[in-house]
Amino acid sequence: MTASPQSPRPSRSSPTSAAQEPGNTVTTAVPARLDRLPWSRWHWMIVIGLGTVWILDGLEVTTVGNIASRLSEDGSGLTITSAQVTGVAAALYVAGACAGALFFGRLTDKYGRKKLFMVTLAVYLGATALTALSFDAWWFFLFRFLTGFGIGGEYAAINSAxxxxxxxxxxGRVDLIINGSYWLGxxxxxxxxVLMLNTSIFPKDLGWRLTxxxxxxxxxxxxxxxxHVPESPRWQFIHGHGEAAERLVSSVEREIEEEKGERLPPPDREITIHQRKSIGFGLIAKTVFREYPKRSVLGLSLFIGQAFLYNAITFGFGAILTTFFDVPSGSTGYYFAVIAAGNFLGPLFLGKLFDTVGRRIMISSTYLLSGVLLFATAWLFGRGSLSATTLTACWCVVLFFASAGASSxxxxxxxxxPMETRAMAIAFFYAIGTAAGGISGPLIFADLxxxxxxxxxxxxxxxxxxxMCAAGLVAAALAVNAERRSLEDIATPLSAASE
Incomplete structure (x- = not known):
């Protein structure tokens, strides 16, 4: 938890005295002060407080995929088919995530990161609880959509924060590992x-509800x-809360100096911005697509590639095992746990390279490698050369690289x-890319x-x-060398004052 913001040290930036009122011009060193901080307990608190919801998302999606066969059996308490669970319910979950990302993404840029990542988690919790009470297929479908609605809002609010x-x-490494923690879930x-589907422990109509x-x-x-996770000081100083941003950053600096036992170096730059309450959607769209068209193509390519790979194929992995290799439905979880481990290890071991080797090389290579390896897996599968075990091993290798790419x-x-468009940009590209691969994908590939x-x-x-290969080629041409650079250097804030 951060130290008390009372009685902060003298500010290392120079906000105007009217920094609380939008419309004023304020000069601040807050971004530089945050970027020059050493890693500390405060940063761990951020990672744990924000990143753990990805574990929940992974738990949620994987559980539904693995219990699909059980839900379709007589005595489950629901009249539903396995294809409806992995197809219709999966598509509705993703559709809800897309809608939630757009809805909450706009609110996140307008009202702040902290308010929205609390609200979205509450939506997720309520919908998940009501899913456990499902008594008919339509109820299950409805609350799968609303669960996704909450998760979609989480993506926008948390990644921006x-x-x-x-x-x-x-x-780079922190963002990749946090997004990759989905696979721990x-x-x-x-x-x-595996435990909940064991009918010697739980009845057919109870185990999946307890999950x-x-x-x-x-x-x-x-x-x-x-x-205990604070509001983003970057959001605060732009939206008329400059003094709050100063107090927060000063308290964090004081806490870290006490932890490390030494003074922090002075910040090396300042930025002058015009404070404003909110940014209109028209200006956001104009900025993203007119000012940054190549970056827009890059974002769409990366999201569409990874969405098809994950939402359309891996979540049907259990069905592939039972259909082609006669793996019992109650045992598919063991196999999925193995490929999930490969997914988590990718961002964990490769994440640092995105900050050192660089974004362009790592993004393009992880996408291209995973695509080429998946082509090889398809060839081996088509020849009948794979067993359930060797197919799982192939997927582990493919997803080791694909997971790092998808997180990137x-x-x-x-x-x-730009800062003012960040949450909405995440929401938009997630929604469009995921809608292309995550809604149509399960519906198409459930039958395949x-x-x-x-x-x-x-x-x-x-x-x-x-x-995935196509996205990798786009990244090789268009990826931005953003490693170790301040966010304000990568994309100048819309509120920045002209020189």
């Missing part, structure tokens, strides 16, 4: 589904931790557009992967691989 609070030296969801209930309990714990999509769109025809599943693999 993370990038604005983490020093530029560490921003996926591991938990996979193993949990959702556990997600609610974990979410409540995260909600308690998240209360969120990093990219959250740092290459469950048809029992090898060629259909090979085609599913090849489409995902092709889109």
């Amino acid at each position: 993370i990038d604005e609070l983490i020093p530029s030296k560490y921003r 996926a591991i938990g969801g996979s193993l949990l589904s 959702f209930a556990l997600g609610v309990v974990l979410g409540l714990v995260i909600l308690l931790v998240r209360r 999509a969120y990093l990219t769109v959250s740092e290459i557009f 992967t469950e048809s029992g025809v090898v060629g259909d599943t090979v085609l599913a693999f090849q489409i995902g691989a092709g889109l």
